[in-house]
Amino acid sequence: MQHSQDIVVGYDGSPEASQAVQWAARQAALRECRLHLVHCHLRPLPPEGTQAASIPAGIGQGPSPEIILNEGLALATDTAPGLDVQGSLIYGWPAVHLAKISEGQQMLVLGSRGIGGLIGLLVGSVSLEMAATAPCPVAVIRTMESQPGGAIVVAVDASGSMSALTDACQMAVLTGAPLRVIHVQPQPRGWPARRAPVDGESAEILAAAVARARELTGGTSVEGVLLRNQSTARAILDASRGASLIVMGTKGRGLIKGTIGSTTHTVLHRATEPVLVSRRQ
Incomplete structure (x- = not known):
């Protein structure tokens, strides 16, 4: 088209x-x-x-x-x-x-x-x-070589991050890359990451995002991953290693002119993979 x-x-x-x-x-x-x-x-x-x-x-x-x-x-x-x-x-x-x-x-x-x-x-x-x-x-x-065969990774927050999810789905369809949808559940202090209880609301947020992604991508492979970590940005970075692209939204408290969230800000600074910030006017 x-x-x-x-x-x-x-x-x-x-x-x-x-x-x-x-x-x-x-x-x-x-x-x-x-x-x-x-x-x-x-x-x-x-x-x-x-x-x-x-x-x-x-x-x-x-x-x-x-x-x-x-x-x-x-x-x-x-x-x-x-x-x-x-x-x-x-x-x-x-x-x-x-x-x-x-x-x-x-x-x-x-x-x-x-x-x-x-x-x-x-x-x-x-x-x-x-x-x-x-x-x-x-x-x-980034200056590093991207991973052409890597997954498209998109992080969704409690809002569902529809703009980021839509952009990630389009990229997956265009490139044929698998899509990995991740949601990070805040980890209670003192709990080991693997033993922290799964929050029902977090599971529902991820399930809804995965269902929507499958509607938008058709036959593209879509994987949902629920992570638990005290640092949302760190969890996203760890889950995105080897990805061909990380897709982030902009909703958040904001560090720069009130328009970019602290998690996206950190991912932009630290990711070695290409990052797409899903902005809309």
């Missing part, structure tokens, strides 16, 4: 952004939609004839914005030959422009520039801001 909405991907020439472009191109090919590749350059190039001594440090160094944009476009078409790809070169802060461009689109895809260790727990500032504020679902792609 032809979709009118684009997949938007940000590209800055980094290895992380390259992986985001490849992931986004494969998604656009599966969805039969256009890929809109955007390169945001922070400062315009100096006017022709400007004396070298008057050019601030950093200006004009490295590849030109046009070269970076064309490099990204070539990478996208190499990844998915025949894909309809549009390129845009924009000057200014990426988060501002990406928010406008991605409004009403299928998805925004960005690379993550975490560098490991305690400092590297932080997702790149643009990716984190977009995950918290963008008007469409946001996929954050």
Whole structure:
């Protein structure tokens, strides 16, 4: 089925952004939609004839914005030959422009520039801001190789997380990957995880989500997993190792502008797998 909405991907020439472009191109090919590749350059190039001594440090160094944009476009078409790809070169802060461009689109895809260790727990500032504020679902792609044969993992909370569940089901159908629906029951302090009693309400939440997922996916393999842990984020991360994608909702108390829950925030920081934040305007 032809979709009118684009997949938007940000590209800055980094290895992380390259992986985001490849992931986004494969998604656009599966969805039969256009890929809109955007390169945001922070400062315009100096006017022709400007004396070298008057050019601030950093200006004009490295590849030109046009070269970076064309490099990204070539990478996208190499990844998915025949894909309809549009390129845009924009000057200014990426988060501002990406928010406008991605409004009403299928998805925004960005690379993550975490560098490991305690400092590297932080997702790149643009990716984190977009995950918290963008008007469409946001996929954050890690530098590590994803697992093409891994499951699509979606975490559902007491609300049922319908937006996240719907996005996860669509991804499972498109890719043919099995779907793992997980719900984390808070573990009482002092109880070993395997011995904590199963809460009836938690079991009902999971059962309802699994039933809905099976309706949405048809013949796709759907597994329901009830976890018990004092840390919801830790349980999700442990259950998602080797997944091809983790799908998270945004409902919660929120740490960034009140729009992203603390669990999703932690998963974004610590997951080594690609993460899709199921945002809706």
